[in-house]
Amino acid sequence: MNMSTGGLSVDKIHVWRGDRHVLQGVSTQISRGELLHVSGPNGAGKTTLLRVISGLLRPEQGLVTWLGRSIIQHRADYQAALAYAAHEPALKGDLTALENLHFSVGLKRRCKPQELRGALERTGVAACADLPARVLSAGQRRRVSLARVVAMQASVWLLDEPYANLDAAGSELVSELLQAHVAAGGLGLVVAHRDLALTCHVRRLELNS
Amino acid sequence: MTVGAWEAFWLIVEREMRLSFRRPEQLLQPLVFFLIVTTLFPLGLSLQLSQLRDVAPGVLWVAALLSSLLSLDSLFKSDADDGTLEQLVLSGQGLTIIVVAKTVAHWLVTGLALVLVSPIVGTALGIPTSAFATMLLSLALGTLTLSWLGAIGAGLTIGLRRGNVLLSLIVLPLATPLLIFGAAATERAISGTSTAGALYFLAALCVLTCTLAPFAAAAALRITLE
Numbered sequence: 001m002n003m004s005t006g007g008l009s010v011d012k013i014h015v016w017r018g019d020r021h022v023l024q025g026v027s028t029q030i031s032r033g034e035l036l037h038v039s040g041p042n043g044a045g046k047t048t049l050l051r052v053i054s055g056l057l058r059p060e061q062g063l064v065t066w067l068g069r070s071i072i073q074h075r076a077d078y079q080a081a082l083a084y085a086a087h088e089p090a091l092k093g094d095l096t097a098l099e100n101l102h103f104s105v106g107l108k109r110r111c112k113p114q115e116l117r118g119a120l121e122r123t124g125v126a127a128c129a130d131l132p133a134r135v136l137s138a139g140q141r142r143r144v145s146l147a148r149v150v151a152m153q154a155s156v157w158l159l160d161e162p163y164a165n166l167d168a169a170g171s172e173l174v175s176e177l178l179q180a181h182v183a184a185g186g187l188g189l190v191v192a193h194r195d196l197a198l199t200c201h202v203r204r205l206e207l208n209s
Numbered sequence: 210m211t212v213g214a215w216e217a218f219w220l221i222v223e224r225e226m227r228l229s230f231r232r233p234e235q236l237l238q239p240l241v242f243f244l245i246v247t248t249l250f251p252l253g254l255s256l257q258l259s260q261l262r263d264v265a266p267g268v269l270w271v272a273a274l275l276s277s278l279l280s281l282d283s284l285f286k287s288d289a290d291d292g293t294l295e296q297l298v299l300s301g302q303g304l305t306i307i308v309v310a311k312t313v314a315h316w317l318v319t320g321l322a323l324v325l326v327s328p329i330v331g332t333a334l335g336i337p338t339s340a341f342a343t344m345l346l347s348l349a350l351g352t353l354t355l356s357w358l359g360a361i362g363a364g365l366t367i368g369l370r371r372g373n374v375l376l377s378l379i380v381l382p383l384a385t386p387l388l389i390f391g392a393a394a395t396e397r398a399i400s401g402t403s404t405a406g407a408l409y410f411l412a413a414l415c416v417l418t419c420t421l422a423p424f425a426a427a428a429a430l431r432i433t434l435e
Contacts, residue, residue: 055299056295056299056435057435076301076303079299084299088291088292089292090291094228094232095228095231103224104300107212108300109211109212
């Protein structure tokens, strides 16, 4: 047994996009109660790394393991413990914020509407719960997608630019959520350009193009 | 508490239905197309009723296939565009369940709707009411089969910008048997001869696609999402 059994371990990931060798042997580890902050210039492969770790993209070479088991072979278990927020908020414009949460969180775990409303309240968009997502501002949509991450009660958070489109209070909120998540024994990977001003344990991974 | 596959299936069907009914114009587009084509045909040919009866099964089936094809493109595309497809894929539910739920929901709002308006079209084309039962059954089997075939095609083409052209190219050759047996069943029902052979063939195709297409479509989706 190696050190990685308690968390997420990424071992020598290689990804090619056409002729481009985007990820050249990236290895890292995230243990419980720890955050990994991935940064780097545009096009360095941050989102690609996130997609590999989420299991959406299969690397040409290398292995991602969760609790010591390959995430490809134990896909369902891993996904049940995973909350992924891509750069776009991934909301259906024709559904209300609450319905959006209901139909995506509902596939992961059984939850009551009050819980979902609670999550929307936590991210400061309780007033938008019954509005169609298409009328929300970019910042509000980001907050709804954060509410989805919160409501999933997952132990692994993979967030792509969670600070995008948010005001000062919103950024503060993201930091609070991340700290609370880590304090509760969760682990996370955050792709962000800015520095994370967090009090919890944050490791940094700098990708170069 | 994890969510079972059956529960997930109903949740996705409910989601798809709600989305469709929030966009009635998208729901009506294939139906209107179906009605227009079948109305224009007799006008353009200016036939006698007896002659119209001869071409009616063919017209009905071509219009039904083309109008179903129109709506297939949207099966996974809109979810892929706004990123919700990734959320579905990472939901912890099997991709096959997701594909089955989405395809069934798609058939309910397009295929079944088309079957339900077909008596109007049948009457306009001079198909006798005695042939309606066969017509409805054959259309139901045919559109369901086409939805399954379309799921494979849509799964393969979501990553492409002009995917709908390729989708038609992939699906149409596979759909030709449906046209042949579907039109034959309707024709035989009109002339009063046995329809069993053609209907059995349609049913066999439907069962074949129901059982195999979900896996093929799920595999196609997994590849195109990478």
